[in-house]
Amino acid sequence: MTAAAGAYAPAPPRRPRRTPRRGGGREMFLLMLPALVPVLVFSVGPLLYGIFLAFTDARSGRNAETSFVGLANFGDLLTDGDFWTSFRIGMIWGISVTVLQFLASLGLALLLDRDLRLRGLARVLALVPWAMPPVVIGLMWRLVYHPNAGILNAVLRDAGLLGHNVDWLNDFAIALPAVIVVGVWTGMPQTTVVLLAGLQNVPRELYEAGQVDGAGTWRRFWNITLPQLRPVIVAITSLDFVWNINQFGLVYVLTQGGPGGRTRLPMLFAYEEAFRFGFFGYASTLGVAIVIVVLAVLGLYLWRQMREAN
Amino acid sequence: MRRRTALAAAATAVAALIAGCGGGGGDGGAAPGEPVTLKFLSLAWQKESISANKQLVDEWNTANPDIQVEYVQGSWDNVNDQLVTSFEAGDPPDVIHDDSPALAGFASRGYLLDLSGRLPAELKNDIPQAAWDTVTFDDGRGGTGVYGVPFLQESQVVIANKKLLDAAKVRIPTPADPWTWDEFAEISKKLTKDGTYGVAWPMKSPVNKVLNLALNFGGTFFSNEGGKTTVKVGPQEREVLQRIHDQLYRDKTADPSALGMGTADPLPGFYAGKYALLPAGVYLRQQVVEQAPDGFEWITLPPLKGTTSEQGATSQTLSVPADGRHPDEAVKFISFFLNGPNQAKLARGDWLLPTSRAAAGDPSMTTEENGWDVATASAGNLVVAPYLKVNGFDEWKSKVATPTLQEYFADKISLDDAARRLVEEGDKVLERYAR
Incomplete structure (x- = not known):
């Protein structure tokens, strides 16, 4: 992520100044302490504990004895069909939400970058979903999707597009796409804002030069806007991917992983393993595995982007 | 020296934090007299x-x-x-x-x-x-x-639209002489006409409902040999599954669009006369009493009978x-x-x-009003549900049985496929708990 963040804010090249003062480390440590302690206690500690649990057979229960089992959990994970199903769903979810989010947000950002009337108002409106907690969004969309009382069915039926009510969130085939739509909607504001900020940083002279050279709208977009936006795009899509693959609250409220596990994202799967079935160790293994996968996917993506950029 | 101070400060801070976390536990043991x-x-x-x-x-x-x-x-x-x-x-x-x-x-x-x-x-x-x-x-x-x-x-009864039953001139069952599943199927056929379905089976959460009713034909779904519990789907277990499926796809007396619904969701359609019979837990009577439009006549019918009327409780x-x-x-x-x-x-x-x-024995539990007499009498059919004693049932239900039964009732897989999945995938789940 640091690489992406660095690319995102291309600072003028400044030579890092060295401070060869000796003994400054100790004071610095003391000054950092108030900030460091909460990080250690609430963030690093639980993280290490979680990683440790992944190598044990920890289960819930007063009379449960925990023992070290090495890589056994990882072995079980590799042969667990339910995990792979859930993993596949997670990937479909993570990638499609990120891609759709990006495309929709780019469109919206281009629009908001224009000199529209009421542009200020439109920009504010585009931010509204950001202000809502995922649980509220989930509840709201559950009402939208409600088979009998939902506005979606009502509208589609009035328009004559639908003969009978569809139970969007309980249909085996439709549930995942329906949830993905909500995911896209939820994540659009931050993506839009970041892309809009990026757009406003594109030097106008480039467009003028392009126009003089006779480039049409499409050429200008393809050859000026996109390359200029590239660092921003790389940063926001990778951030979005991490956020999306780790999404929990939204889907938990919408479907609880149903129907029949069709929307059971990896995080929901891990939650169920731990708090419903009581296999803490195995659930931690799941968590660690997802971290590894996310890091691998991101690493590959960023590496390719960086290489192409160079 | 300075390093030690720093470490001590850190330790104190951590201790304070931990104490702060642990201290919120409430009143603790009360002193005598308090x-x-x-x-x-x-x-x-x-x-x-x-x-x-x-x-x-x-x-x-x-x-x-x-x-x-x-x-x-x-x-x-x-x-x-x-x-x-x-x-x-x-x-x-x-x-x-x-x-x-x-x-x-x-x-x-x-x-x-x-x-x-x-x-x-x-x-x-x-x-x-x-x-x-x-x-x-x-x-x-x-x-x-x-x-x-x-x-x-809770027992499973059938809530029925009285006017539709009367119009079709069917026999009203009593706790002493309930409908058998065969009779239920026949009557559902009679009731299915003019856009009305005989019955609605809301099967959003099918597992407990099916397992409780399966006892009508002696279906237990689990067997225990030598301390090892395994899933079993034999002829007895298949009875209720097959009969509900038949109503949906062979007789076409059950409304397929009610399948994805939760227990209470078919009620608006029930009031509107879209279905005549609604198999449901006794508690659903409360919503019928509260929400049914004026003039809507309904009755509570006793549990169906297979070889027995026993239901899992x-x-x-x-x-x-x-x-x-x-x-x-x-x-x-x-x-x-x-x-x-x-x-x-x-x-x-x-x-x-x-x-x-x-x-x-309380008079309010045996009054005819709102079907309390039928409901209370159905308590006599309740026996302990066999799945209660199965370690790992919850995981079996959530990962195996719910999706399998939903797909079976949606007619996406055959009964044989469903049975095989319930058993094979089920046994794998149960094994985890036997360790």
Whole structure:
């Protein structure tokens, strides 16, 4: 992520100044302490504990004895069909939400970058979903999707597009796409804002030069806007991917992983393993595995982007 | 020197933080003479039921200044996650409202207090053994114990549109002479006409419904040999599955669009005359009474009969945690809360069946009004559901049985495929718990 963040804010090249003062480390440590302690206690500690649990057979229960089992959990994970199903769903979810989010947000950002009337108002409106907690969004969309009382069915039926009510969130085939739509909607504001900020940083002279050279709208977009936006795009899509693959609250409220596990994202799967079935160790293994996968996917993506950029 | 100060400061900060976290645990052990406060986690959700619960708590608090009970509202949706967390954290509520399927798992993990030997004889004798069986579980160390007091039970009845039944001139069944499944299928055919379906089977959560009804034909779904539990789907288990499927796709007497619905969702269609019969738990009567349009006539029909009318029963329960600070006081409160007259009040509030014999004899439980007589009589058909004793049932239900049955009822897989998945994938799940 640091690489992406660095690319995102291309600072003028400044030579890092060295401070060869000796003994400054100790004071610095003391000054950092108030900030460091909460990080250690609430963030690093639980993280290490979680990683440790992944190598044990920890289960819930007063009379449960925990023992070290090495890589056994990882072995079980590799042969667990339910995990792979859930993993596949997670990937479909993570990638499609990120891609759709990006495309929709780019469109919206281009629009908001224009000199529209009421542009200020439109920009504010585009931010509204950001202000809502995922649980509220989930509840709201559950009402939208409600088979009998939902506005979606009502509208589609009035328009004559639908003969009978569809139970969007309980249909085996439709549930995942329906949830993905909500995911896209939820994540659009931050993506839009970041892309809009990026757009406003594109030097106008480039467009003028392009126009003089006779480039049409499409050429200008393809050859000026996109390359200029590239660092921003790389940063926001990778951030979005991490956020999306780790999404929990939204889907938990919408479907609880149903129907029949069709929307059971990896995080929901891990939650169920731990708090419903009581296999803490195995659930931690799941968590660690997802971290590894996310890091691998991101690493590959960023590496390719960086290489192409160079 | 300076480094040591820094380390000491860090240690102090950490200690303070930890102390801060641990200190929020509540009042701790009360000194003698001081009133004890019990937290009562209640899952009542219907309006009448919440007020009945709160009224009983108030009554108790007035009569027992030494043992004060604090009503805490919980929800069925997430109670088990909440309880696991609070058990692990060591700060569970002192009196826990839950149901017997959940207790099985908690008991084997040692979270709950064995109540056998702690309950007063009066309460023990008022509740029949069949109900106690629904709360008797392995303790996870080779013994068994009683891990809750069962107080409300649910049976599956059929709620029917009276006008449509009369128009079709069908026989109205009685508890002594109920419809058989064959008769039910025939009558559903008669009732299916002019855009009306005979029956609606809401199967969003099909597992408990199917497993409870399967006992009509002796289907248990699990067998235990030599201490090892396996899933079994034989001819007896297939009966109810096949019959419901037939109604949907062969007879076309059941509305397929009701399949994805939760239990209460078909009600608007039921009032509108879209379906004549609605198999449902007895508690659904409450919503019919409250919401049905004026002039809508309905009756409660007794449970269907296969080879028997037996249905699998689970109970709502009150339990005491093993780590509780005031187990004796909690048992006292439960004994009061679940005595005969109070159970009648709770059953009326929730429109369910009381386990207490005294409560079942209460005139309000046997009146013909709103089908209470039929409902209360159906309690006689309840036997302990076999799946209650299966360790790992919850995971089997969530990962294997729910999707499989949903796909089967949606006609996406055949009965043979469904049976094979229930058994093969099911046995794999159960193996995890046998380790």
